[in-house]
Amino acid sequence: MSLIKATVTAMLASTMVACVITTIPEEPVASAEAVAQPPKVLSNRDITPYVPIVGANEEVVAEASLEELRQLQLITSNLVSALVQIPELQPSVVTLQVSQAQTTYGNTLIRALENAGFGLQLVSADQGKNYVSYGKRFSETDAGPITDYEIAIGQLSVRREYITTDSGIFPSSLMAVSGTQQVTDIVLNDAIFREQGGSGDTFISGVQSEDDANLRPVISEVDVNEFDATPQAKRTSQTTIFDEAKKRFFETESQRAPMDFSAYQRSRRAVLIFDNNKTMIMGSGNKQAVRMMVREYLPGDIFVVTACTDADGQNEGARVRGIRVEQEFASHGVPVDAVALAECIRASYRHESDNSEVPVEVVHYRIR
Amino acid sequence: MNHCFFRDSVSSVLGRVCVRLAVSRNDFGGLGYRPMSVIKSLVRTTRFTGLSLLLVLAACGTTEIQPTIVVDAPVTEKVSQPLREDLVAKDLIYVLRQLAHPATTTVQVPTEQDTFLKFLLSELIVEGYGIQQVQADQGANFLQYRREADAVGNVLENTYTLTVGDIELQRSYEIRKGGSLFPVSAMTLAGSRIAAKIDRSLFKHLGQTTVAVDNIKYTSVEEADDSIPTISLITSDVVSGVTERAIGAPSVQALNSGKLEVGNLFFGDASNFASVLDGRERQSRDIVPFGDDQLRMGNLGKRMVLVILNEFDERTDLISVVGCSNGPTMSELGNEGLALGRAARVTEEFMSHGVARDRILDEGCWAPQSVGDRFPSRGVVVEVWRREAP
Numbered sequence: 001m002s003l004i005k006a007t008v009t010a011m012l013a014s015t016m017v018a019c020v021i022t023t024i025p026e027e028p029v030a031s032a033e034a035v036a037q038p039p040k041v042l043s044n045r046d047i048t049p050y051v052p053i054v055g056a057n058e059e060v061v062a063e064a065s066l067e068e069l070r071q072l073q074l075i076t077s078n079l080v081s082a083l084v085q086i087p088e089l090q091p092s093v094v095t096l097q098v099s100q101a102q103t104t105y106g107n108t109l110i111r112a113l114e115n116a117g118f119g120l121q122l123v124s125a126d127q128g129k130n131y132v133s134y135g136k137r138f139s140e141t142d143a144g145p146i147t148d149y150e151i152a153i154g155q156l157s158v159r160r161e162y163i164t165t166d167s168g169i170f171p172s173s174l175m176a177v178s179g180t181q182q183v184t185d186i187v188l189n190d191a192i193f194r195e196q197g198g199s200g201d202t203f204i205s206g207v208q209s210e211d212d213a214n215l216r217p218v219i220s221e222v223d224v225n226e227f228d229a230t231p232q233a234k235r236t237s238q239t240t241i242f243d244e245a246k247k248r249f250f251e252t253e254s255q256r257a258p259m260d261f262s263a264y265q266r267s268r269r270a271v272l273i274f275d276n277n278k279t280m281i282m283g284s285g286n287k288q289a290v291r292m293m294v295r296e297y298l299p300g301d302i303f304v305v306t307a308c309t310d311a312d313g314q315n316e317g318a319r320v321r322g323i324r325v326e327q328e329f330a331s332h333g334v335p336v337d338a339v340a341l342a343e344c345i346r347a348s349y350r351h352e353s354d355n356s357e358v359p360v361e362v363v364h365y366r367i368r
Numbered sequence: 369m370n371h372c373f374f375r376d377s378v379s380s381v382l383g384r385v386c387v388r389l390a391v392s393r394n395d396f397g398g399l400g401y402r403p404m405s406v407i408k409s410l411v412r413t414t415r416f417t418g419l420s421l422l423l424v425l426a427a428c429g430t431t432e433i434q435p436t437i438v439v440d441a442p443v444t445e446k447v448s449q450p451l452r453e454d455l456v457a458k459d460l461i462y463v464l465r466q467l468a469h470p471a472t473t474t475v476q477v478p479t480e481q482d483t484f485l486k487f488l489l490s491e492l493i494v495e496g497y498g499i500q501q502v503q504a505d506q507g508a509n510f511l512q513y514r515r516e517a518d519a520v521g522n523v524l525e526n527t528y529t530l531t532v533g534d535i536e537l538q539r540s541y542e543i544r545k546g547g548s549l550f551p552v553s554a555m556t557l558a559g560s561r562i563a564a565k566i567d568r569s570l571f572k573h574l575g576q577t578t579v580a581v582d583n584i585k586y587t588s589v590e591e592a593d594d595s596i597p598t599i600s601l602i603t604s605d606v607v608s609g610v611t612e613r614a615i616g617a618p619s620v621q622a623l624n625s626g627k628l629e630v631g632n633l634f635f636g637d638a639s640n641f642a643s644v645l646d647g648r649e650r651q652s653r654d655i656v657p658f659g660d661d662q663l664r665m666g667n668l669g670k671r672m673v674l675v676i677l678n679e680f681d682e683r684t685d686l687i688s689v690v691g692c693s694n695g696p697t698m699s700e701l702g703n704e705g706l707a708l709g710r711a712a713r714v715t716e717e718f719m720s721h722g723v724a725r726d727r728i729l730d731e732g733c734w735a736p737q738s739v740g741d742r743f744p745s746r747g748v749v750v751e752v753w754r755r756e757a758p
Contacts, residue, residue, distance in 0.1 A: 115501075117500065119474035120498060121471075268599050270600070279504070282504070288626075291508070331507045333508075
């Protein structure tokens with residue numbers, strides 16, 4: 001039976017069925033023993049990829065089956081990759097508050113948030129404006145059992161239903177997002193579910209707003225075939241999924257509002273030098289320069305980062321370096337939309353093998 | 369990776385000497401480092417006497433030291449038991465939490481973590497800091513640490529340096545039997561002026577520490593100046609100033625101590641940092657006098673810095689420093705060099721008492737003629753600006 005059929009049926013039935021709700025239990029106070037200890041050997045397998053550094057509960061993870069852990073990792077990758085594309089939740093600037101994990105889902109979720117680059121703060125109750133609450137609901141529907149996973153951070157939430165088949169776990173609904181205006185900019189990488197393989201099944205992919213019923217979602221179908229099955233070691237890593245999502249976000253942001261510099265004047269300029277064309281390490285000197293430039297930032301100002309000067313106009317490494325500099329500004333509290341990544345200026349030719357120092361120019365613009 | 373830098377305390381004796389160090393990234397927790405601390409440690413580690421240091425540096429002339437100097441292998445490799453570095457982590461984080469409040473601070477840590485970093489991380493989490501794992505050196509509060517080994521006779525010592533953003537903490541510990549570590553130096557704190565104290569109970573079970581060890585010494589974070597890129601000033605004033613410069617008038621802009629290009633205040637009253645000072649109220653205005661054609665502060669100037677610091681609150685205040693040289697000069701540095709050199713000297717003095725560089729705004733006023741009452745002829749105007757209450 002096609003997954004898409006199951007999805008539609010489930011969507012209709014979901015409001016009528018009785019649900020078994022797993023609530024988040026009371027959180028204990030954080031203790032030194034409970035955090036950041038080297039993983040204990042609680043089972044014969046390596047549970048490190050599923051155990052977070054902040055708020056881990058290793059015993060719970062150790063008791064879970066490997067299959068469950070992998071599926072939860074896939075689900076959390078899916079949900080968190082949507083979160084990182086929400087402007088209000090930029091990982092480089094946002095610190096989330098989490099409680100000690102009590103469930104396997106909690107552990108894998110916190111780990112995913114760590115891998116996404118969020119700052120995480122362990123709290124004893126539900127302190128903080130970015131407190132992360134999450135839930136998992138199991139529903140018995142006429143279309144079969146469906147599990148619904150949700151993450152809520154302040155006013156924002158993402159939620160999606162998933163269905164388990166012989167091949168693995170697949171989405172059975174659109175991703176429902178609420179609390180942000182930028183729902184349409186979220187692009188899901190649902191192809192990651194394909195890597196589990198399947199037998200000609202189809203599932204739906206897309207994002208819908210829970211706040212605005214008039215916002216028409218872009219829905220697509222994803223086919224899963226036997227030949228899509230990818231060996232575990234070759235599947236897309238969680239970090240890669242998040243990196244791509246974050247990259248997409250920065251690209252969308254820079255395209256969203258092309259800047260009109262006629263109202264601005266150039267105020268300062270610095271050329272940051274990276275040691276080579278592979279490194280993402282800025283070094284203390286460059287970081288100091290960013291700190292000094294941020295010091296003079298006023299609301300309304302813009303920093304323009306030019307990382308690419310390649311004659312062919314395309315340089316993935318340069319773009320990533322530019323984003324790295326954007327993130328550094330963001331980490332000092334400069335709004336993401338106040339830092340723009342300039343298009344390639346096509347000034348020089350650099351051979352692929354050239355590993356010498358590379359410049360990134362930053363110009364500070366101020367309203368006239 | 370090679371770094372070349374200057375150190376004034378050395379240069380005051382030996383002239384400016386450029387020292388090239390080649391140090392493994394691994395000695396610095398894998399990511400970046402502060403070369404000045406390395407040479408401090410190097411001098412201590414290799415137990416240079418003043419003479420031997422003089423000989424080594426003098427042999428290098430004014431270019432660079434050619435031999436590659438490698439810091440000793442960590443003592444951890446020489447002792448059989450694992451080191452009790454958990455207490456060191458507690459010791460350092462105890463002080464850090466007094467400087468950067470955990471509830472409002474997120475610390476960036478490398479994704480690859482060794483044992484000591486895990487201890488630090490554990491302490492940070494327990495204290496309630498936000499933790500953000502990063503793949504490079506992202507973030508305003510990026511954490512790095514360095515462990516350096518030393519041997520004094522039969523006594524082995526490890527010196528730990530913890531850097532979190534602007535703040536740097538350093539302390540030496542003797543390695544005792546069983547791998548326990550016992551503090552043998554005061555805690556050195558750079559990048560903050562906040563009065564902090566040490567947790568004296570931490571090492572009580574290992575013995576009694578002396579009063580000299582149980583305190584905090586304030587110092588400055590020293591950076592490799594050549595790694596800081598120049599931040600140029602681009603304004604229409606600067607562009608039009610080119611004409612004036614061509615006809616022999618004072619230069620229009622130059623680099624301050626932070627390699628930030630600043631305009632000459634001779635040409636106007638508005639500070640280069642007017643936007644930064646906007647919304648702040650001036651608390652005090654003092655003039656630190658300098659001798660004719662001199663860059664030396666002298667005791668009077670140093671005392672004035674201490675007086676100013678007594679009223680300085682780093683949570684709300686910024687220090688504006690305007691170095692001046694107005695009038696004829698015989699100095700080879702010229703008015704520009706004297707003005708910005710004096711500003712740099714005063715900035716350095718503030719930093720040596722723990723003030724972070726980004727709390728100081730240094731600029732200059734220079735001309736071969738007097739500017740009347742606006743600025744002193746040879747002195748530095750120091751103002752403290754406080755953020756207005758919201």
